[in-house]
Amino acid sequence: MGLYLKNILNHKVHKANTQSTQRMTENDLAYKIIGLAVEVHNALGPGLLESAYQECLYYKINKEGLEVQKEKAIPLIYEEVKLDCGYRIDLLVENKLVIEIKSVETLNDIHLAQTLTYLKLGNYKLGLLMNFNTLLLKSGIKRIINGNLS
Numbered sequence: 004m005g006l007y008l009k010n011i012l013n014h015k016v017h018k019a020n021t022q023s024t025q026r027m028t029e030n031d032l033a034y035k036i037i038g039l040a041v042e043v044h045n046a047l048g049p050g051l052l053e054s055a056y057q058e059c060l061y062y063k064i065n066k067e068g069l070e071v072q073k074e075k076a077i078p079l080i081y082e083e084v085k086l087d088c089g090y091r092i093d094l095l096v097e098n099k100l101v102i103e104i105k106s107v108e109t110l111n112d113i114h115l116a117q118t119l120t121y122l123k124l125g126n127y128k129l130g131l132l133m134n135f136n137t138l139l140l141k142s143g144i145k146r147i148i149n150g151n152l153s
Contacts, residue, residue: 029129032069032100037144039063040133044140053106054137057093060104064096071096077124092121101130105143115147122149133147 027035041058057073064071075092078085090123094102104116119128127149134143 022046024053027097027099029099032096033129033146034133035067035069036060036064036096036100036102036131037141039138040135040144044135047135049106049136049138051106051135053093053104053135056106056133057104060066060102061094064094069096070098072098077121079124090121090124092125095125099127099129101125101127103132105134106136107133107134108136110143110145115145118145119145121148122147123151 040060043056043063046057047059061071061073072095075095076087077090077092079088079090092101093104096102101118101121103114103121105114114132118132122130130147132145132147136145
């Protein structure tokens, strides 16, 4: 196949993939990301630092052709004051889905509050709080919904 024709076909495939990911809902993305996270967890197992899981999941999401931002800064806005307080979302997928990664003994209320705060500050609908320090990853995943969307 000629290089010109190959480039055209690659462009069409990329364009189709881009259009299909833009139509994915938060729930579709969450389902996809949970599958990728399970792959990462199966390969690495529990007991590593959060940063290791974050890097590997970031790689897997990128490899799937989804837009993902790592350590996305999110400001706090109070009245007319914008405070760059250093809040950072671990992973933001397709500018829709917040992923907060932990590697702790157990998730507690402060982890849920942190994820919900990111959802509210960024006006996002859905977040996944994932604790990779579990034998089965599915027992370490919490879906968090922002009920205060404006």
